[in-house]
Amino acid sequence: MTKVGQLFEDEKIRAVKEATAKVTEEVTEKIITKATAKALKYGLSVEDIADILSLTKEEVLEIQAKICTPV
Secondary structure: OOHHHHHHHHHHHHHHHHHHHHHHHHHHHHHHHHHHHHHHHOOOOHHHHHHHHOOOHHHHHHHHHHHHOOO
């Protein structure tokens, strides 16, 4: 493979890795938000939710504020 061809191939691999990481982060955030919303709906405490989902209390409170605020 030529150096130019290798550069193109390396760029494609980097772009795919970045896109995959971005999608993974977005999906994870959506899942965490939905799980937090459901746990709040069922009356779990912020501390319990943070413990179950491996979040900080502040992160749970941020999600709570985001889901309770009209868009």
